[in-house]
Amino acid sequence: MGAWQVVSASPQQMEFEARIARITARQGHTNHTLFVGVDGSFVPNVGKTPARMSGLAEIASNARYPLSVLASAVLGVFAHALGRWLVYQISGMPDPLADKDLAMITEAGIGFAIVMVLGYALRLRSAEHTTMKSLGVVTGMVTFHNAVHLWPETASALFSPLWVSRVLSTTEAASLMWRDVVLTF
Numbered sequence: 699m700g701a702w703q704v705v706s707a708s709p710q711q712m713e714f715e716a717r718i719a720r721i722t723a724r725q726g727h728t729n730h731t732l733f734v735g736v737d738g739s740f741v742p743n744v745g746k747t748p749a750r751m752s753g754l755a756e757i758a759s760n761a762r763y764p765l766s767v768l769a770s771a772v773l774g775v776f777a778h779a780l781g782r783w784l785v786y787q788i789s790g791m792p793d794p795l796a797d798k799d800l801a802m803i804t805e806a807g808i809g810f811a812i813v814m815v816l817g818y819a820l821r822l823r824s825a826e827h828t829t830m831k832s833l834g835v836v837t838g839m840v841t842f843h844n845a846v847h848l849w850p851e852t853a854s855a856l857f858s859p860l861w862v863s864r865v866l867s868t869t870e871a872a873s874l875m876w877r878d879v880v881l882t883f
Contacts, residue, residue, distance in 0.1 A: 766822060766827065767826050767827060767830050768830070769822070770817065770822050770826075770827040770828075770830035770831045770834065771830040771831070771833055771834040771837070772834060773813055773816055773817065773820070773822065773831055773834060774809070774813050774830065774831040774832065774833060774834015774835040774836075774837065774838060775834045775835070775837055775838040775841075776816075776834075776838075777809050777810075777812040777813035777816060777831070777834070777835060777838070778805065778809040778812075778813075778834070778835045778837075778838025778839055778842065779838060779842065779845070780812055781805060781808035781809045781811075781812050782805065782842060783856055783857070784808070785804075785805070785808060786856075786857050786858075786861070791858065791860065791861055792861075794864070798877045798878060799877070802839065802877065805839055806835060806836070806839060809835040809838065809839070810832065810835055813831045813832075813834065813835055814828075814831070817831050839876075840874045840875055840876055841874060841875075843865050843869040843873075843875055844871060844872065844873070846862055846865045846866065846869075847865075847866065847869070847871040847872075848871075850862050850866065853865075870882055
């Protein structure tokens with residue numbers, strides 16, 4: 699064996715040498731630009747200043763979130779009232795001798811289901827919104843009879859005069875009622 703021996707190159711070695719040859723052959727034709735960071739031509743709004751808002755528009759933008767949290771509570775009260783109306787339309791007058799715990803669990807479940815669907819439809823999905831929607835349903839549950847005391851004609855049209863007279867005779871105005879415990883304020 700001589701000092702100069704021809705060694706056959708492996709396929710990987712031949713591919714590497716071909717790549718080096720291509721790079722050196724095109725050296726005068728390359729861009730030689732090194733991009734550091736995000737290329738603004740591919741990502742919109744990079745490097746652009748945001749549009750300025752007037753003071754009143756900025757105040758309205760800042761007030762939108764707290765108002766939406768408040769609206770979530772109102773939505774919870776509305777969902778409970780809607781649930782009570784739907785149950786009345788489907789099953790009629792509630793049984794006065796029915797189990798109060800089961801009736802409240804049913805009312806709460808229907809109210810929570812309605813308020814969650816409405817909350818997703820209105821994009822009120824954060825933890826704060828969900829908490830306020832739930833508190834709204836509970837508030838509706840303990841204060842619904844007050845609405846009947848305030849607007850008996852409307853309640854008679856939505857439910858029935860017999861039901862309204864029963865609510866007016868068994869509850870007190872301006873009170874909270876949980877099961878059959880009444881707290882007057």
